[in-house]
Amino acid sequence: MKNYTICVILLMTVYTPIREKQIQPAKTIQPAENLFIITTDGFRWQELFLGADSLLINDASVTPDAETMKMLYWDEQPEKRRKMLMPFFWKVVAGKGQVFGNRFYDNKVNVANIYSISYPGYHEIFTGKTGLSVASNDKIFNNNTNVLTYLNETEKYKGKVVAFTSWDVFPYILNEKENGFPVNSGYESMEAETAGASLINEVQASLQKPSLSTRHDRLTFLAAREYLEQHQPKVMFLGLGETDEFAHQSRYDLYLEQAHAVDGMIAELWHWIQTTPGYKDNTTMIITTDHGRGRRESKWSKHGMLVGGSSETWMAIVGPHIQPAGEIKQEQQLFQKQIAQTIAELLGEEFQTDHAVAKSIPLH
Numbered sequence: 339m340k341n342y343t344i345c346v347i348l349l350m351t352v353y354t355p356i357r358e359k360q361i362q363p364a365k366t367i368q369p370a371e372n373l374f375i376i377t378t379d380g381f382r383w384q385e386l387f388l389g390a391d392s393l394l395i396n397d398a399s400v401t402p403d404a405e406t407m408k409m410l411y412w413d414e415q416p417e418k419r420r421k422m423l424m425p426f427f428w429k430v431v432a433g434k435g436q437v438f439g440n441r442f443y444d445n446k447v448n449v450a451n452i453y454s455i456s457y458p459g460y461h462e463i464f465t466g467k468t469g470l471s472v473a474s475n476d477k478i479f480n481n482n483t484n485v486l487t488y489l490n491e492t493e494k495y496k497g498k499v500v501a502f503t504s505w506d507v508f509p510y511i512l513n514e515k516e517n518g519f520p521v522n523s524g525y526e527s528m529e530a531e532t533a534g535a536s537l538i539n540e541v542q543a544s545l546q547k548p549s550l551s552t553r554h555d556r557l558t559f560l561a562a563r564e565y566l567e568q569h570q571p572k573v574m575f576l577g578l579g580e581t582d583e584f585a586h587q588s589r590y591d592l593y594l595e596q597a598h599a600v601d602g603m604i605a606e607l608w609h610w611i612q613t614t615p616g617y618k619d620n621t622t623m624i625i626t627t628d629h630g631r632g633r634r635e636s637k638w639s640k641h642g643m644l645v646g647g648s649s650e651t652w653m654a655i656v657g658p659h660i661q662p663a664g665e666i667k668q669e670q671q672l673f674q675k676q677i678a679q680t681i682a683e684l685l686g687e688e689f690q691t692d693h694a695v696a697k698s699i700p701l702h
């Protein structure tokens with residue numbers, strides 16, 4: 339035991355300074371040409387890092403068919419559990435990239451805005467700042483310049499930026515009226531240039547109900563992939579929304595199923611990237627969420643200012659020039675507002691605008 343302790347102390351003494359030296363701002367990392375940002379709305383760090391929650395998966399009021407869900411997503415060991423829930427994320431994204439936000443290691447990611455709801459969250463991700471007046475999910479055009487608009491105004495990325503989102507508030511958050519790049523959101527149809535696009539439009543039209551503000555994620559994904567094939571954008575934001583929808587319905591089973599489906603879509607996207615010339619070994623992906631949810635079992639379905647845990651999030655970065663550091667296990671505090679400048683720097687750009695932009699995330 340004593341020898342073991344000495345060994346550990348020696349290892350830590352030798353090892354810690356080396357690890358710290360390896361942290362570098364995103365701008366010192368060789369840029370890739372393309373960057374995809376993927377968000378899954380209101381997906382908790384708890385499920386990402388620990389997999390299914392034992393209390394929630396055994397609670398019949400939120401998980402009606404616990405038996406099947408447990409066959410799919412349950413193991414006593416959290417590291418096995420999370421892989422059952424999100425196999426691509428834990429094998430490939432964590433295997434090749436960097437994952438932040440496991441609070442058991444004091445590696446923390448939080449939203450910096452005080453509201454912990456979606457519009458302020460996405461505002462923070464894309465503008466690199468918070469604003470007290472950005473306080474609701476109302477359909478109000480955002481006057482703050484976002485990093486996607488900034489990139490679309492550079493020579494290199496002009497006409498090469500696009501957003502596909504499930505939630506229909508994004509045209510306001512990203513200010514489609516003035517930003518100059520397409521934002522396809524909710525059940526908005528896409529230009530029917532191909533048989534695939536026409537089919538997607540037809541399916542959407544058959545499913546659309548005026549009450550639905552969030553399109554099925556699978557349709558958002560298929561529309562985005564069709565656009566990728568046709569237009570080869572360099573910067574794409576894929577905003578998925580159903581994890582939040584199912585949580586609000588207090589359906590933990592569907593929330594888990596959707597997380598698993600999102601993992602599958604990220605896998606498909608990665609496979610497309612790695613089998614498509616121009617994108618292969620030339621595309622970085624940032625995967626994150628817009629807010630956390632209640633920490634307590636009675637509050638997991640909710641989020642917001644008064645729900646403890648709602649500001650706790652996570653993020654992952656994977657790409658050809660990102661060191662495979664995996665799950666980051668060192669004490670650190672990152673904020674969602676740091677993502678905007680990170681997006682720019684990973685493309686070799688600097689996001690400069692008429693407001694102060696938070697500095698980028700230091701990468702390992």
Ligand SMILES: [Zn+2]
Nearest residue numbers: 380582586641
């Ligand atoms: Zn929500």
